[in-house]
Amino acid sequence: MKYDDFNDNEYIEKLVAELKDAGTNVIVGKFDELINWGRSNSLWPLCFGTSCCAIEFMSLGAARYDMARFGFEVARNSPRQADYIMVQGTIVHRMAPVLRRLYEQLAEPKYVIACGGCAVSGGPFKNSYCVLPGVDKILPVDVYIPGCPPRPEAMFYGLMQLQRKIKVEKFFGGANRQEKTKEFFAEHPEMENQI
Amino acid sequence: MTNIQDKIGKICPSAQFEEGDILLVIVPDTDWHSLALALRDDADLHFDYLSALIGMDWKDSMGCIYYLNNTATQEMISVKVITTDRENPMLHSVSDIWKVAIFQEREVFDMYGIKFINHPDMRRMFLRNDWVGYPLRKDYDANPELNPIRLTDEENEDDTFSIVEDEKGNIKEVKSKVFGDEEYIVNIGPQHPSTHGVMRFRTSVDGETVKKVDVVSGYIHRGIEKMCESMSYPQTLMFPDRMDYMSAHQNRHCLCMCIEKALGIEVPRRAQVIRVMMDELMRISSHLLSYGCTTMDMGATTAFFYGFREREKVLDIFDKTCGARMSLHYNVIGGVCADLHPDFAKDVKELCKILPSRLKEYHKLYTGNVIAQNRMKKVGVLSHEDAVNYAITGPSGRASGFSCDCRKKHPYSIYNELDFEEVIDNEAHGDSFTRYLLRLKEIEQSVKILEQLVDNIPEGEICAKVPKLIKLPAGHWYQQVEASRGTFGVYIESIGEKTPFRMHFQSPCFNLVGVMDLCCRNHMIADLITIGATLDFVIPDIDR
Numbered sequence: 001m002k003y004d005d006f007n008d009n010e011y012i013e014k015l016v017a018e019l020k021d022a023g024t025n026v027i028v029g030k031f032d033e034l035i036n037w038g039r040s041n042s043l044w045p046l047c048f049g050t051s052c053c054a055i056e057f058m059s060l061g062a063a064r065y066d067m068a069r070f071g072f073e074v075a076r077n078s079p080r081q082a083d084y085i086m087v088q089g090t091i092v093h094r095m096a097p098v099l100r101r102l103y104e105q106l107a108e109p110k111y112v113i114a115c116g117g118c119a120v121s122g123g124p125f126k127n128s129y130c131v132l133p134g135v136d137k138i139l140p141v142d143v144y145i146p147g148c149p150p151r152p153e154a155m156f157y158g159l160m161q162l163q164r165k166i167k168v169e170k171f172f173g174g175a176n177r178q179e180k181t182k183e184f185f186a187e188h189p190e191m192e193n194q195i
Numbered sequence: 196m197t198n199i200q201d202k203i204g205k206i207c208p209s210a211q212f213e214e215g216d217i218l219l220v221i222v223p224d225t226d227w228h229s230l231a232l233a234l235r236d237d238a239d240l241h242f243d244y245l246s247a248l249i250g251m252d253w254k255d256s257m258g259c260i261y262y263l264n265n266t267a268t269q270e271m272i273s274v275k276v277i278t279t280d281r282e283n284p285m286l287h288s289v290s291d292i293w294k295v296a297i298f299q300e301r302e303v304f305d306m307y308g309i310k311f312i313n314h315p316d317m318r319r320m321f322l323r324n325d326w327v328g329y330p331l332r333k334d335y336d337a338n339p340e341l342n343p344i345r346l347t348d349e350e351n352e353d354d355t356f357s358i359v360e361d362e363k364g365n366i367k368e369v370k371s372k373v374f375g376d377e378e379y380i381v382n383i384g385p386q387h388p389s390t391h392g393v394m395r396f397r398t399s400v401d402g403e404t405v406k407k408v409d410v411v412s413g414y415i416h417r418g419i420e421k422m423c424e425s426m427s428y429p430q431t432l433m434f435p436d437r438m439d440y441m442s443a444h445q446n447r448h449c450l451c452m453c454i455e456k457a458l459g460i461e462v463p464r465r466a467q468v469i470r471v472m473m474d475e476l477m478r479i480s481s482h483l484l485s486y487g488c489t490t491m492d493m494g495a496t497t498a499f500f501y502g503f504r505e506r507e508k509v510l511d512i513f514d515k516t517c518g519a520r521m522s523l524h525y526n527v528i529g530g531v532c533a534d535l536h537p538d539f540a541k542d543v544k545e546l547c548k549i550l551p552s553r554l555k556e557y558h559k560l561y562t563g564n565v566i567a568q569n570r571m572k573k574v575g576v577l578s579h580e581d582a583v584n585y586a587i588t589g590p591s592g593r594a595s596g597f598s599c600d601c602r603k604k605h606p607y608s609i610y611n612e613l614d615f616e617e618v619i620d621n622e623a624h625g626d627s628f629t630r631y632l633l634r635l636k637e638i639e640q641s642v643k644i645l646e647q648l649v650d651n652i653p654e655g656e657i658c659a660k661v662p663k664l665i666k667l668p669a670g671h672w673y674q675q676v677e678a679s680r681g682t683f684g685v686y687i688e689s690i691g692e693k694t695p696f697r698m699h700f701q702s703p704c705f706n707l708v709g710v711m712d713l714c715c716r717n718h719m720i721a722d723l724i725t726i727g728a729t730l731d732f733v734i735p736d737i738d739r
Contacts, residue, residue: 047388050415051735052440052521054392055484059510059520062487062503077388089735094323095393095414097346098385124433127425128418129330129337130322132344148522 001160008161016168032170039083039109040166041071043159046082048102050089053116053149057088065152072159079103084111084142084162088149090118090125091132103139109169111162114141115155117148124148140184199272202240206233217262217673221275228287230274234263235292241265242272244583244599245293247673247684247701250303252333253277257284257307260686262673266583266597269604273673278309285358285366288314295586298410298709306331306420312358312366316373321413321738324352330421351397373409374399381720385414389492389724392734396711396723403719408712416738423698428454428665429528431698435685436522438700439736441481442678444473446700447526452607453674453685454528457667463656466530467609472543472648473513473525474676475641479550480509481679482590482634482641489631489728490561493570498561505546505553512542528665530658543649547642554635562632571628575714575726579623585713586706589681590637591730594630596623601677613647615640627722630729666693680704680731700739704732 003009049057060067061075068074076082079102091099103112114135117123122133135141142165145158203210203220207230213219222230234242242263249260258277264270278284288311290296300311301320308329310317319326327341352373359369374380374397384395393414399407419438423431435446448470455462462470487502510520515536517523525531561567577587582595592599600617602610618636620629667689675684681703688697707730714730715723 048386050393052437055440056521058484058487059503059507062507063500064503064507075388090415090417092414092416093326093342093344094321094349094416095385096344097348098414100346101348102386124437125417125419125422128422129335129342131417137344138346151520 006157006161006164012164012168015165036167036169040163043072043083043111043163043166044081045072045075046079046085046102046106047075047077048085048087048099050087050091050095051118053088053119056149056152056155057086057115060152060155065156067156067159070156070159070163079105080107082106083109084113085139086113086115087119087135087139088115090123091135091138093130093132096132096138099135100138111142111166112139113143113145113158113162115145115158116150117146120144120146137188199240199270202237203230203234206230206237215670218272219275220272221277224276224278224286227274227276228289228292231289231292234274241267242270243293245289245295245299245586246271246675246682247686247699248296248299248303249686249697249699249701250307250309250331251688251697252307252331254333255279257281257309257332259286259303259309260671261289262684262686266599271605284309285312286310287312287360290314293586294581294584295706295709298705302705305329308332310358312360315357316355316371317357318352318355318373319413321416323349323413325349330418335421373397374407378406383723385411390727390734391488391732394708394727394732394734394737398715398720398723400720403721405715405718405720405723408715408723410708410711412708412734413738415735417735419739420698420700423695425694427693428667428695431695432527433522433524435700436524437735438702438739439678439680439683439704439733440521441484441733442477442680442683442736443521443523444470444477444525445676445678446683447524448474448608449674449676449678449683450685451526451528452676453672453687454665454667456674457670457672457687457689458528458661458665460529460659460661462530462608462659464609464653465655466657466659468648468652469531469535469657470526471608471610471613472645472652473517473523473531475644476509476512476543476546478641478679479546479638480506480513482638483509485634485728485731486557486631489725489731490567492724492728493567495561495564495567498557501553501557501560505550508542508546508549512539512546515539515542527658527661529661530656532658534657535652540649540652543645547646547649550638550642554638557635562635568628570722570725571631571729572626574627574718574722575729577625577710577714579625581710581713582625585710587681587710588703588706589677589679590618590633591630591707592681593617593619594633595625596620599682601675601682605675607674607676613644615644627725627729630731634731664693666691667695675701678703680707680733680736702736702739704734704736707732708737 114120125131143162207226211221244264246264247262256277256279261274305320378399381398384390385393395411397409419434436443483502483506487499490498517525577595579596582592582597588599603617669691671688673686684701686699690696714726
């Protein structure tokens with residue numbers, strides 16, 4: 001997809017500006033680019049579908065949409081082998097600790113995509129007694145894909161946004177991922193106490 | 196009907212009757228168990244199939260409503276059992292008479308706190324075992340401080356209890372264990388692709404042989420029934436699409452029909468035809484997905500792509516007419532919400548033309564494979580008797596020889612005018628292979644229905660005139676349809692307001708998962724996956 005075809009370019013430009021603020025070393029910068037190019041083009045998702053979105057995700061894997069074209073080669077069933085978790089479907093109280101545990105089992109660097117209305121905000125079940133109103137209450141989310149369920153095209157759009165985000169990352173020195181987790185817990189102190 | 200009434204009156208003199216489209220019998224709890232036994236075993240009554248069990252809270256009393264079915268004559272009655280004790284409500288269990296009640300009663304206990312006397316295993320079904328309160332009670336305290344989002348892991352609940360009544364009528368609580376100390380337990384799920392969703396099986400194994408399967412459900416329990424109680428009727432229509440999303444049209448059709456029945460709305464002929472066609476298309480798409488997943492679970496990844504190739508064609512038809520690939524929201528009260536796309540007839544004809552040859556291709560690709568046959572034949576056998584007792588409907592039930600197709604047994608919409616066969620295995624093999632094969636045969640029947648209708652879609656209105664503010668009169672209604680996986684039922688009780696007093700969805704998949712233990716025992720642990728795949732349950736339909 002062309003750069004201008006994306007909708008939220010200001011966001012990514014702001015991110016790049018922030019990262020480049022401190023300046024980049026020529027050698028390390030080139031390595032960064034190489035590594036990010038490789039990483040962004042081989043992103044393996046963790047199978048984590050709880051409801052309808054998971055079926056659309058299966059369509060994404062089947063021949064017509066074929067996500068392998070873009071480097072989302074195979075969906076892995078073990079968090080140890082996956083790069084990101086795509087939360088497809090409603091997360092309820094009973095599932096919340098399981099999801100959190102899966103996130104912790106993912107190897108760094110790891111990313112989270114909230115796919116579908118339920119994962120973004122609770123969706124149509126927001127008012128229920130046992131539904132989590134959005135996975136960003138328990139995990140730091142990188143990309144949100146709205147829809148109920150999102151069409152495969154929309155899922156691709158979200159996945160490509162994640163690729164763009166990875167492409168501008170600083171692998172050496174710049175990105176401190178532990179800090180990201182710390183920041184998240186600073187914003188949600190009630191969650192940290194429970195773990 | 197009077198005949199049944201007389202008979203029940205003789206067996207249980209204290210029973211009261213309420214006429215309706217389905218006879219309602221009100222029985223005191225003390226007589227319920229003996230009446231239930233008589234209802235099942237009496238040669239004339241013979242209500243061998245418990246099609247729905249609904250917990251209720253009427254504020255001053257609580258209780259259960261049972262919908263019973265005679266599989267020979269298709270007669271239906273409903274039974275209401277009430278307790279006025281809100282502090283420690285108890286009813287007699289019928290789980291020894293109809294096995295399907297084992298899970299259904301656990302659900303009622305989870306939602307209402309009604310304990311069932313002589314039930315073998317009174318644990319919560321859907322909610323965390325440290326949950327405070329019973330959500331479907333009318334006086335439930337929804338304060339989020341009582342039940343915050345907990346990130347602590349749940350303790351595995353191995354302790355269970357049952358309320359046992361001795362011959363003198365004394366009641367005492369007996370504690371027991373789900374698994375013995377000697378047993379070796381393997382945990383499968385909740386995040387496991389082969390369980391087809393977030394289902395968790397705690398499996399006791401001896402070597403590789405499965406000894407017992409404990410189903411732990413509720414990882415996607417969204418509390419739909421409770422939410423319905425605070426929504427207007429048109430708003431509730433969005434939920435059936437999201438329960439069994441592979442039977443979205445049929446489920447929504449069912450809820451619409453139930454509301455239409457209550458309001459006395461006649462649906463225009465054109466809408467009826469469109470609804471039936473959409474139902475059958477949905478069934479085709481569901482069975483194709485089931486084919487794809489079953490084969491993939493057994494390692495045939497290529498076959499999965501073939502199933503999805505045709506499924507995309509069905510989804511294109513939905514996309515054009517309904518505007519969505521899933522969560523279609525097409526049926527509305529009184530008809531359908533939009534007219535057909537001009538390409539609809541052409542696309543359906545094209546689909547009907549290619550499907551028979553594609554089915555042949557599937558069989559060539561997979562059905563005849565030696566490995567597939569070895570892994571499915573004589574595996575996970577479910578007898579006819581068990582299928583009825585556990586209320587296993589849909590293709591899985593019919594593979595066991597249980598004739599339960601709602602389109603034939605309780606015809607709705609225009610199904611009684613159509614020429615199609617109920618696909619049933621007369622020899623009642625009931626194994627995984629038969630279940631798998633039966634689904635592919637059902638696609639042929641659906642194609643037959645579509646071919647009959649595609650050139651005969653009448654002109655006319657697509658939606659009846661419906662009042663702007665929909666209020667159902669006081670009363671209760673039950674409606675069944677044949678969804679892709681079995682008989683789906685909707686129960687509505689209204690007290691004349693614009694929101695339902697109680698809305699219950701009787702899902703076929705909940706019963707399907709109930710036989711996992713029975714089917715998997717003494718098979719290999721790898722067979723658990725194939726049995727689960729051929730039973731073909733959808734988890735959000737179980738948990739609701």
